[in-house]
Amino acid sequence: MEYRCSVNRPKLAENYTEDTWLKLRDAVGAIQNSTSIKYNLEELYQAVENLCSYKVSPTLYKQLRQVCEDHVQAQIHQFREYPFLCSLDNLSFLKRMNRCWQDHCRQTIMIRSIFLFLDRTYVLQNSLLPSIWDTGLELFRTHIVSDSAVQKRTVEGILEQIELERNGETVDRSLLRSLLGMLSDLQVYKDSFEERFLTETNRLYAAEGQHLMQERDVPEYLHHVARRLEEENDRIVSYLDQSTQKRLISCVEKQLLEEHMTAILQKGLSTLLDENRVTELTLLYQLFSKVKGGLPTLLQFWRDYIKSFGGEIVCTPEKDKDMVQDLLDFKDKMDNVAQSCFARNESFINAMKEAFETFINKRPNKPAELIAKYVDSKLRAGNKEATEEELERILDKIMIIFRFIHGKDVFEAFYKKDLAKRLLVGKSASVDAEKSMLSKLKHECGAAFTSKLEGMFKDMELSKDIMIQFKQNQSEPSNIELTVNILTMGYWPSYTPMEVHLPTEVSSSAFRSGTQIHLTTA
Numbered sequence: 001m002e003y004r005c006s007v008n009r010p011k012l013a014e015n016y017t018e019d020t021w022l023k024l025r026d027a028v029g030a031i032q033n034s035t036s037i038k039y040n041l042e043e044l045y046q047a048v049e050n051l052c053s054y055k056v057s058p059t060l061y062k063q064l065r066q067v068c069e070d071h072v073q074a075q076i077h078q079f080r081e082y083p084f085l086c087s088l089d090n091l092s093f094l095k096r097m098n099r100c101w102q103d104h105c106r107q108t109i110m111i112r113s114i115f116l117f118l119d120r121t122y123v124l125q126n127s128l129l130p131s132i133w134d135t136g137l138e139l140f141r142t143h144i145v146s147d148s149a150v151q152k153r154t155v156e157g158i159l160e161q162i163e164l165e166r167n168g169e170t171v172d173r174s175l176l177r178s179l180l181g182m183l184s185d186l187q188v189y190k191d192s193f194e195e196r197f198l199t200e201t202n203r204l205y206a207a208e209g210q211h212l213m214q215e216r217d218v219p220e221y222l223h224h225v226a227r228r229l230e231e232e233n234d235r236i237v238s239y240l241d242q243s244t245q246k247r248l249i250s251c252v253e254k255q256l257l258e259e260h261m262t263a264i265l266q267k268g269l270s271t272l273l274d275e276n277r278v279t280e281l282t283l284l285y286q287l288f289s290k291v292k293g294g295l296p297t298l299l300q301f302w303r304d305y306i307k308s309f310g311g312e313i314v315c316t317p318e319k320d321k322d323m324v325q326d327l328l329d330f331k332d333k334m335d336n337v338a339q340s341c342f343a344r345n346e347s348f349i350n351a352m353k354e355a356f357e358t359f360i361n362k363r364p365n366k367p368a369e370l371i372a373k374y375v376d377s378k379l380r381a382g383n384k385e386a387t388e389e390e391l392e393r394i395l396d397k398i399m400i401i402f403r404f405i406h407g408k409d410v411f412e413a414f415y416k417k418d419l420a421k422r423l424l425v426g427k428s429a430s431v432d433a434e435k436s437m438l439s440k441l442k443h444e445c446g447a448a449f450t451s452k453l454e455g456m457f458k459d460m461e462l463s464k465d466i467m468i469q470f471k472q473n474q475s476e477p478s479n480i481e482l483t484v485n486i487l488t489m490g491y492w493p494s495y496t497p498m499e500v501h502l503p504t505e506v507s508s509s510a511f512r513s514g515t516q517i518h519l520t521t522a
Helices: 016-032 041-053 057-075 090-114 116-125 132-145 148-166 173-185 189-215 218-238 242-256 258-274 278-288 294-314 317-341 346-360 366-379 388-404 408-424 431-445 447-472 504-521
Strands: none
Touching: 016 041, 016 057, 016 090, 041 057, 041 090, 041 116, 057 090, 057 116, 057 132, 090 116, 090 132, 090 148, 090 173, 116 132, 132 148, 132 173, 148 173, 148 189, 148 218, 173 189, 173 218, 189 218, 189 242, 189 258, 218 242, 218 258, 218 278, 242 258, 258 278, 258 294, 278 294, 278 317, 294 317, 294 346, 317 346, 317 366, 317 388, 346 388, 366 388, 366 408, 366 431, 388 431, 408 431, 408 447, 431 447
C-alpha cells in the first residue's frame, strides 16, 4: 500500500493581507513625507515576502504603484500654483526642481529596498512590467517633467545658466549636472533640451563670430576660438550628456571657423608668416584641420603666399645682390613652418616645392646665374664666413634651391667660368669643398652634366704632376718662377685670344722652360 501525506500551507489570518498592506502603505507614506518609519525594515521586507508567497503579488504591485503615483501627482502643484510659478526666479525654480527630483530618487530607492522581494520575483518574471525603479522614473516623467509649463521653465532655466557661464559668470555646475542627468534618465534629454540647446549655441556663436572677426586681429581670434572649444569640451565633461559632444563641437567649429576660413586667411595668414608666429600658425593648422575643407583652403593660401613673397625676391632687380641669400633664408623659414606648425604634412611640403619652382623661374636665367655666383663666393679663397662643416651645410641648401631652376645649362656656364678662374689662379678655398660640390651636381644632374667640370680637375692635377717633374729635372736654376697649366680645350671655357708681349728675360726663360716641359711630358 502507498500512503501519501499532504501538508497544507497554513492559511493567512482573516485580515492579514489588508493589515499588512496598511502597514506597508504607512511605511511608504513615511518615506515620502520624510518622517520616521514605525516598523523595522527587516519586518517590512518579511511582510512583502509573505504576501508574495501567498500569490498576492499582482495586487501588491498595483497598490504600490497607485500610492507612488498619487504622491508624484501631488508634487506638481508646487510648480504650478500661482503666484509661485511667476514669482520665483529661474535659479530658485531649478533648485526646487532638483530638490524634488533628488527626493524622489531617494524615496524610490528606499521603497524598492522594502519591496525588493516583489521586484525580484513577480516583476522579474513579467517582462511587460517595469521594475520599481523604472516605475518611479515613468511616474516622474509623466506627471512632473512632461508638464509643458514645468518642462519649459526647467529647460529655459538651464539654458539661462549655461549662457551666463559662457559670458564669464560662475554657475552651480553640480545643479546643472543633476538636472541634465534627470532629463537623460527620464529619456527626454534629446527632445526637450538638446535641440533647443544646440539652436541657442548656433545663434550665439554665429553672432560672436561675425562680431569678433570685425573687432579682433587673427592671432587673438584664433586663441579665442581655441578657448571656446576648450570650454565647450569642459561642459561636456562637467554636466552635458556625452551624446551632445559631436554636434556641439561641430556647431562651434562651423560658426567660428568654417564660416570665416577665407576671411581669417585673407586677414592674417601673411602677417603670421611674415612675423614667423609659430605658436599661432600651429594653432591655425590645428583648428583648420578640424573643419571640412579647412586644410585644402589653408594649403591654397600657403601656396599663394610663397609664390607672391618669393616672386618679389626674384623679380626685383634692385634685390639681385641679396637674392640667393634671401631665397635660402625664405626656404629655411618655410621649411620650419611646414615641419613645426603644419605637422610635416606632405601636401604642404609638396605645395611649397611647387610654389618655389614656379616663382624662381618667373625670371629666366638670372637666378641660375646668381646661384652660380653665390657658390663662387663661398668656395673662393678668403671666405672666412664658415667652417668646413658650415660650408657643407650651405652647399646642401644651395642644391635645394638649384633643383627648382629650369635653366641648369645657364648655371653650368657661369659655374664653369668661375671654377676655371678659381682653379687657374689658385683661389679655391678648399679642394674638398670643390669636389663635394661637384659630387652634389653629379648626383643631381648626372655624369654628363659634370664630365667637363671633372676634366678641369684632372687637367689641374696632371699639370701639377708635370710641374713637379719639371722642377726635379731642371738642368739649371732660373731666377723666374714659372707655372704652366696644360689644359684640354674642350673642358675649359673659351676665352678671346690675346697677344701677350713678354720682356726679353721672361720670354727667353719661358722658351727654355717650355721646351724642357715639352720634353718632360713627351
